[in-house]
Amino acid sequence: MPSPRPLTFEIVDPHSEDGARVLVRYYADIVGRYWGRAATPAETENAMLDEPSDHLRGDGGFLVLVRDGADAVGCGGVRIVEPHVGELTRIYLDPVVRGRGAGRALLSELEAISIRRGIRTLRLTVRQDLVEAHGLYRRSGYEPVEAFSTSPYADHFLAKELEPLEGAP
Template sequence: MTSAPELTVIQVPVSDPRVEPLLRELGREYSARYGKDAHAEISRYPDEEFTEPYGGQLLLLLEGGEPVAGGAFRRYDPTTAELKRIWTHSAHRRRGLARRVIAELEREAGARGYRRIYLTTGPRQPEARGLYLATGYTPLFDTEADPETIGPLPFEKHLNVTSRINPPKYT
């Protein structure tokens, strides 16, 4: 009996070459589901918004050195991080990797002092909708309505922030 390869969590800039498969597959999936070029959606925010100086982060889960899942957050407002680009490689789905990505992003956002997570997902992404409901996110829309009539589906989650990596300095 062999054990599954260990997963490694790394923080990287969008320019890291290991991020490219994430964005490429995410773009193909958006285009297939929504029937348009997804480049505009993926490039909506400048890459630097997903870095520390701007209040964001991008992380990857690596298995055997290869990216199998990832995601990011950016600053939405002073107390809120916005999740973006949550992705699991199509060959590695149904293993709980997206849950792990979300947990890691929530942990890091909380450590940076964010108290709330906000996100939206598309109406043609029922798997994402189910994932966010299953991980404790509150829908900010009528869950009984046809998702196609709503547009982007917003969710939120309040974090229990008990400590910070960089606590505020008082003078």
């Protein structure tokens, strides 16, 4: 059996064709996990309307697309919440690439881009039912912090201090 292709990463606009497509899969996944069943198209659409991804471009943040060859197989974003502080969001990987180190690789890419953009702290919230994600974040150095959100979907609050690039202020 041939070894899997290396994953690549690309910053995209959330409204681009591939960006929008993978965000639909992200929302379908988190809505389905929340309800314990497959999400309906209407539920997915409503979640996307309730929590749009417009802030993941320009000065508001960025969205990274994960590619396996030409296929968009995941995404992750960072929303800038204040100077030097970003918040991880929209972290998703298609089941076909899970278990290949894709989650850790995506986090590393998001952290590297964040550092280049002057972010020193990355924080995130994670729901109780997203056990795999919570484990990945903890293994990657994200530690529990005081609550910084009143979202009903935030069960755990984590943060990580990033190491600045050599020679950066």
